[in-house]
Amino acid sequence: MSNPAPKRAFKRVPRLRASAALLALLLIAAARVPCVRIVGSGGNELAQVRVEIADSANKRETGLMRRSHLDEDAGMIFVFPAPDRLQFWMKNTEIPLDMIFADSSGWIVGIVVNAAPYTLTPRGVDADASYVLEVNGGFAARHHVTVGDRLDFIGFTAHAAQ
Numbered sequence: 584m585s586n587p588a589p590k591r592a593f594k595r596v597p598r599l600r601a602s603a604a605l606l607a608l609l610l611i612a613a614a615r616v617p618c619v620r621i622v623g624s625g626g627n628e629l630a631q632v633r634v635e636i637a638d639s640a641n642k643r644e645t646g647l648m649r650r651s652h653l654d655e656d657a658g659m660i661f662v663f664p665a666p667d668r669l670q671f672w673m674k675n676t677e678i679p680l681d682m683i684f685a686d687s688s689g690w691i692v693g694i695v696v697n698a699a700p701y702t703l704t705p706r707g708v709d710a711d712a713s714y715v716l717e718v719n720g721g722f723a724a725r726h727h728v729t730v731g732d733r734l735d736f737i738g739f740t741a742h743a744a745q
Contacts, residue, residue, distance in 0.1 A: 679720030
């Protein structure tokens, strides 16, 4: 007399396939989330930040104003149409921010650390920049980000809409 195969074993296969398909879809979706990877001068990854992209005049003007929270691994990348000596202020910005300025090749040319909220003091660096990554205050120190490191863009093309 032979033992019939347990019926439950056959039901697991479709569930396993469905779970694998769901995992694959989640990985594909995660790969499309715009990110900025910060790479140290030695080629090692220092951090990766999920970003909102401010690539138009309106988005750049609004920035991170009126937000009371920013996740540690989140930020905003400001994309400008041409390199310039950029300056930012913190009017209506509720949280302290680090501003990481990068040239048109993504090389970090300067960092403003812990810009105080609700101030009108213009902040910038003494170099032309095409990109500014805004992250939580203290981020650059926590992740050892310095001038000469590089920003890599993942999941988006860094071109200004206007």
